[in-house]
Amino acid sequence: MAADSAEMVERTAGARQAGPPEGASGPAKLELIGIGKEFHTKRAHTQALSGIDLTIRDGEFVSVIGRSGCGKTTLLRMLAGLLSPSTGQILIEGRSLWNGARVDTSVVSQLGVVFQEANLFPWYSVAENIALPLRLRGDGKAERLARAYELAELVGLGGFERSYPRELSGGMRQRVAIARALSIRPKLLLMDEPFGALDALTRERMNLELQRIALATAATVVFITHDITEAVFLGDRVVHLTPRPGRIRQVKAIEFDRPRGIDVQTEPGFGAIVRDLRHALDEDEGR
Amino acid sequence: MSRERSRKLLPWVSTPLILVVFFALWELFVRVYDVSELVLPGPATVLESLVQVVTDPATWDHARVTATETIAGFLIALVSGVAVGVVLGKVPWLELSLRPMIVASQVVPKVALIPLFVIWFGFGMTSKVIMAAMLAFFPIMLNVQLGVRSVDPGQREVMRSLNSTRWQTFTHLELKSTMPYVFAGMEVGIVLAIIGTIVGEYLGGNEGLGYLVVRTLNELNAPALFATIILLSVLGLLLYFVVNGLKRFFIPWHESVYGQQDANG
Ligand SMILES: Nc1ncnc2c1ncn2[C@@H]1O[C@H](COP(=O)(O)OP(=O)(O)OP(=O)(O)O)[C@@H](O)[C@H]1O
Ligand SMILES: [Mg+2]
Numbered sequence: 001m002a003a004d005s006a007e008m009v010e011r012t013a014g015a016r017q018a019g020p021p022e023g024a025s026g027p028a029k030l031e032l033i034g035i036g037k038e039f040h041t042k043r044a045h046t047q048a049l050s051g052i053d054l055t056i057r058d059g060e061f062v063s064v065i066g067r068s069g070c071g072k073t074t075l076l077r078m079l080a081g082l083l084s085p086s087t088g089q090i091l092i093e094g095r096s097l098w099n100g101a102r103v104d105t106s107v108v109s110q111l112g113v114v115f116q117e118a119n120l121f122p123w124y125s126v127a128e129n130i131a132l133p134l135r136l137r138g139d140g141k142a143e144r145l146a147r148a149y150e151l152a153e154l155v156g157l158g159g160f161e162r163s164y165p166r167e168l169s170g171g172m173r174q175r176v177a178i179a180r181a182l183s184i185r186p187k188l189l190l191m192d193e194p195f196g197a198l199d200a201l202t203r204e205r206m207n208l209e210l211q212r213i214a215l216a217t218a219a220t221v222v223f224i225t226h227d228i229t230e231a232v233f234l235g236d237r238v239v240h241l242t243p244r245p246g247r248i249r250q251v252k253a254i255e256f257d258r259p260r261g262i263d264v265q266t267e268p269g270f271g272a273i274v275r276d277l278r279h280a281l282d283e284d285e286g287r
Numbered sequence: 288m289s290r291e292r293s294r295k296l297l298p299w300v301s302t303p304l305i306l307v308v309f310f311a312l313w314e315l316f317v318r319v320y321d322v323s324e325l326v327l328p329g330p331a332t333v334l335e336s337l338v339q340v341v342t343d344p345a346t347w348d349h350a351r352v353t354a355t356e357t358i359a360g361f362l363i364a365l366v367s368g369v370a371v372g373v374v375l376g377k378v379p380w381l382e383l384s385l386r387p388m389i390v391a392s393q394v395v396p397k398v399a400l401i402p403l404f405v406i407w408f409g410f411g412m413t414s415k416v417i418m419a420a421m422l423a424f425f426p427i428m429l430n431v432q433l434g435v436r437s438v439d440p441g442q443r444e445v446m447r448s449l450n451s452t453r454w455q456t457f458t459h460l461e462l463k464s465t466m467p468y469v470f471a472g473m474e475v476g477i478v479l480a481i482i483g484t485i486v487g488e489y490l491g492g493n494e495g496l497g498y499l500v501v502r503t504l505n506e507l508n509a510p511a512l513f514a515t516i517i518l519l520s521v522l523g524l525l526l527y528f529v530v531n532g533l534k535r536f537f538i539p540w541h542e543s544v545y546g547q548q549d550a551n552g
């Protein structure tokens with residue numbers, strides 16, 4: 001299986017030899033070795049993922065695309081230490097995340113997770129929600145509030161710091177969740193369709209911000225999205241998962257230099273990649 | 288803006304208006320049909336009697352007894368209900384093995400047990416406190432149990448992904464999200480507690496507003512009977528509003544609190 005998916009790694013049309021993209025060089029941050037996941041419920045046995053092999057370098061930005069139900073969230077939850085894989089191994093900086101069904105929490109410090117749902121705490125204000133990770137870590141009140149206000153500004157929620165989640169729209173809540181994940185300046189950032197609820201313009205702005213933050217903090221990012229353009233725009237590589245069972249169909253390296261401006265989307269090479277990926281996703285339809 | 292304000296003021300205007308109309312119709316009814324004072328005294332007579340009852344210091348002793356019994360019973364129910372609810376919510380096998388007992392003890396008409404309590408604990412306050420506690424216990428316990436189990440799995444995952452300790456998960460998540468259930472149980476519980484106390488007083492003893500009801504009945508003093516019932520209602524309302532106020536103070540973020548405000552404002 002490992003050989004299989006390695007073969008599928010395609011390189012984009014660029015003449016450049018496919019070295020690691022700038023800012024993404026370095027040792028392996030995350031290694032997935034033969035990851036599989038089965039769910040057993042009363043009604044069905046679902047093979048959600050099977051034979052996932054992937055190595056992600058330190059500082060790399062990896063986008064994951066795939067049709068609904070192909071196992072993206074399942075994969076992310078295993079990386080976040082929330083769900084144990086049925087088979088295979090996950091190594092973070094060479095250390096095993098899972099020992100059987102037990103998670104080694106010392107491996108996952110400096111982890112930021114943005115879930116598919118915002119999962120805010122309704123009893124805390126926006127600022128308190130954003131600062132929660134800092135509070136759990138034991139940072140002082142002034143310090144963490146300053147950081148919360150700074151992040152609220154960053155995600156375009158300046159002025160809403162004292163509001164409560166119920167007073168926000170879905171997209172605003174999701175941005176609070178993003179700010180919360182960023183608060184500890186994570187070295188590993190896992191994001192599950194974080195911008196799904198945003199309008200096109202806000203989304204574009206958040207894409208640029210995310211790129212800037214990822215580069216500035218040299219964070220490794222695993223970014224799940226349904227939006228192919230977004231995946232290509234942000235990713236050093238785009239991983240395409242096919243459903244039933246979830247497997248890696250191809251891994252596409254995106255060779256444009258980072259940081260990328262929004263104009264990169266008009267370059268012919270960019271459009272070609274997006275088109276190829278769309279075709280490949282279309283083929284998943286009947287499966 | 289002005290529309291919003293007038294909506295907010297509406298209950299303050301409508302309630303007195305309805306009451307005035309109600310009392311007027313009552314008075315009219317009593318006069319037109321010349322109803323005996325023994326059956327239905329007019330509001331004026333009741334008011335007169337109410338003033339008499341309220342100015343009698345003995346009434347306040349009775350009221351204090353009733354309030355004490357209710358609050359004591361309620362607090363016992365609160366502490367034990369939360370404790371048992373948390374344990375049963377957290378330990379499913381225990382809940383499963385105790386479920387038949389719990390269902391059975393809920394179905395038993397507990398008010399029927401009062402004579403037993405009187406035999407065991409006498410005519411004093413103890414038997415009433417126990418009755419109030421028994422009635423208030425179940426809604427609190429069942430709500431807490433439900434609350435402990437209803438912690439949102441997504442929020443739980445947030446805490447886990449943040450590498451939180453058990454204590455942190457408890458204080459930041461479990462405690463907070465169970466609070467609305469505790470208060471829902473308390474709001475039902477306080478009402479049941481006062482019912483338990485009053486029924487207890489009806490059946491035994493010589494103190495409390497419930498006893499006063501029975502005594503005025505035996506004296507066939509209908510106006511005083513009405514006045515005492517009004518006092519009891521006021522006591523019940525007061526206790527309910529205290530619990531409701533606590534809820535507003537402790538969980539302003541919950542939809543049962545802010546939703547109400549939105550509807551009013
Ligand atoms: N806890 C679970 N129990 C049983 N089956 C599950 C569970 N979680 C996921 N599945 C199954 O695993 C498969 C993959 O689910 P997953 O949530 O990972 O999909 P996804 O790629 O994130 O989809 P979407 O894009 O819609 O979010 C689905 O078929 C789903 O039914
Ligand atoms: Mg998903």
